Amino acid sequence: MSTTTETGTAIVLGGSIGGLLAARVLSDAYAKVTVFDRDLLPTADADRRGVPQSIHSHGLLARGLQVLEELFPGLIADLTARGAVPVDVQRDCLWVNDGHRVPRVTSGMAGLCVSRRALEGYVRERVRALPNVDLRDGCEAVGLIADADGGRVVGARILPRGGVPEHHDADLVVDATGRGNRGSTWLAELGYQPPVSDRVDPGTVYVSREYRRTPGETDFAAFISGPSPETPYGGVAISAEGDRWMVTLLGVGPGQDPPVDPDGYLAFAGRLPAPELHALLSRAEPLGPPRRLRLPTSVRRRYEHLTRLPEGFLAVADALCSFNPAYGQGMTVAAAEAMVLRDCLRQGRTGLPRRFFAAAAKVVDVPWDMAVGADLRYPTVVGPRSRRTRFLNAYVARLHVAAARHAVVGRRFLGVANLMTPPPALFAPGIVARVLWSGRRTAPTVAPAEARVEELSVR
Structure with a gap:
């Protein structure tokens, strides 16, 4: 149950997964929430221009599925009834990391195999059904509106397809316009320093x-x-x-x-x-x-480092940090950011942008470091390789060898990869011992029948 009072209005710019999840959370705190998207949104499950990646394989990590089920109770059962396939992440999926197979045993981590179009279509359906949420398609965001002294964003400029720009007032504007967003430019137009961006091209x-x-x-x-x-x-x-x-x-x-x-x-x-x-x-x-x-360049916008921020403006999902899709983190991080937004709103609206960006940065840190570190294994990827990055990549390479021989190591790695377990768990004594005992990296691949199946708990 929400502890906030539903007052005021909120605008979400962008109707993909990140924007829809933000709208779901905002519906508990604001009397009216309007989602604007420049595409004509399909009424059924379908690909659309604004999500060109929807035709490709998508992974919803176990943590993301947990959050979606919390925000939309019954989601797993409903999507399963529509043909999605529920799985145990380790038992029902064949993982091959650096040529080494992860033993397929029951892990207790629930996953769901479903297309991006079906998942987004279902979430959009649930959000559209909320009584205080209005989805307006064919409407492109073209700028922000600030108050007289420029200290607060009080609305957004919207261009309907075939129409003229409109001004829409709001107590909060959330930029969820994706990788190609112009949020930094809009802030600069209001006299604010745009955030510094970290960029990695995965090639x-x-x-x-x-x-x-x-x-x-x-x-x-x-x-x-x-x-x-x-x-x-x-x-x-x-x-x-x-x-x-x-x-x-x-x-x-x-x-x-x-x-x-x-x-x-x-x-x-x-x-x-x-x-x-x-x-x-x-x-x-x-x-x-x-x-x-x-795949486009991965970009992390460091809003949390800005010394001056307007009230009434947030950025979420790919507008805040866009990941290398190869690691399947994007939708799950967007879901985690939605929960951060919910928690921040429950603490009140004063200073919301600074509190949100600081908390969201902590959510983004782990998957960003994991993805960038993995990208930097490749000599063709440009970026600084610190001693820490080189050590972690060498350790993970040996961990994959150990995971092929010890189911518990495979389970721990998948827990971290699915954002269910913090990365330090990979350095628990029992895991480190198995990594070291597995010896130097050997030729792949250990056959599933040869792997040691142990209790899936270790310190």
């Missing part, structure tokens, strides 16, 4: 294709074979509603792009260190042509 190319899925044809619901510096290519297959496989092949660095022709696509899958994906694609019926996407 990664996706090529995705959908296939027909026959339930029970494999003993896994998802296949994830990540790239490594030695083999800078990978592949993912995620079960999805409609008895489909959503398959994405990816390459990191020059000369590693997956082909877009069907024969080349299949041959590329055959290069992966685990043969299961190639075998699956060899017999599955394609449902469309391969489609290509070069």
Whole structure:
């Protein structure tokens, strides 16, 4: 139950997952919430121009699923009834990290295999049903409105499709306009210093294709074979509603792009260190042509470092920090930021931007450091490599060897990767001992039957 009184109005600029989650939380604190999106929003599950990545495989981490179920009770059951596939993250998914398989045992971490279009469509449906939330599509945000002394944002300028700009007043404006947002520019127009941005170009190319899925044809619901510096290519297959496989092949660095022709696509899958994906694609019926996407630069905007901020303005999701999609963190971090916003609002509205950005930075720190550290393993990725980064990458490389031999190590790694467990847990004495005992990095891959299955608790 909300402890706030529903007064005032809030505007959310952007109607993707991040904006919808912000609107859900704001609906508990404001009498009226309006979400503006420049796209014409589909009434059913469908791809749209503003989310070009929706055609590619998406991962909702276990922590993200927890938060979504809390914000929208019944979400898991409803999406499962619509064809999504509930999974245990370790038992039902085939993970291959640096060529080493993670033993498939029950972890207790719940996951859900579902397409981005179906998940976003369901969340939009639930938000649209809230009595104090209005979704307006075909409306592009073009600027902010400040009060006379410029100390507070009091609204937004909105351009309806085919119309003229409109002024919409609000007590709070939330920028959820995604990677291409202009929030920093809008603040500069009001006389504020824009936030400094950290940027990393992962140099990664996706090529995705959908296939027909026959339930029970494999003993896994998802296949994830990540790239490594030695083999800078990978592949993912995620079960999805409609008895489909959503398959994405990816390459990191020059000369590693997956082909877009069907024969080349299949041959590329055959290069992966685990043969299961190639075998699956060899017999599955394609449902469309391969489609290509070069992953954009990851950007973290450091609003928390600004010494001067206007009241009445926030940025969330990709407008605050956009991640390398290869690690599946974006939607989960957006969900975590929504919970931060909820907690900040429960403490009152005074000083909300500074409190929110400080708290959100702590949520972003871990996944950002994990993603950037992993990107910097590749010599083609530009960025500073501190001694700490080099040590962590070397340790994680050895941890993957240990994870193939000790189910408990695999479970701990997946807990951290799914944002369920803090990273220091990877350095618990029992984990470090297994990493050291696994010896130097050896040739992949340990067969599943050879892995040691232990109790999934260790200090």
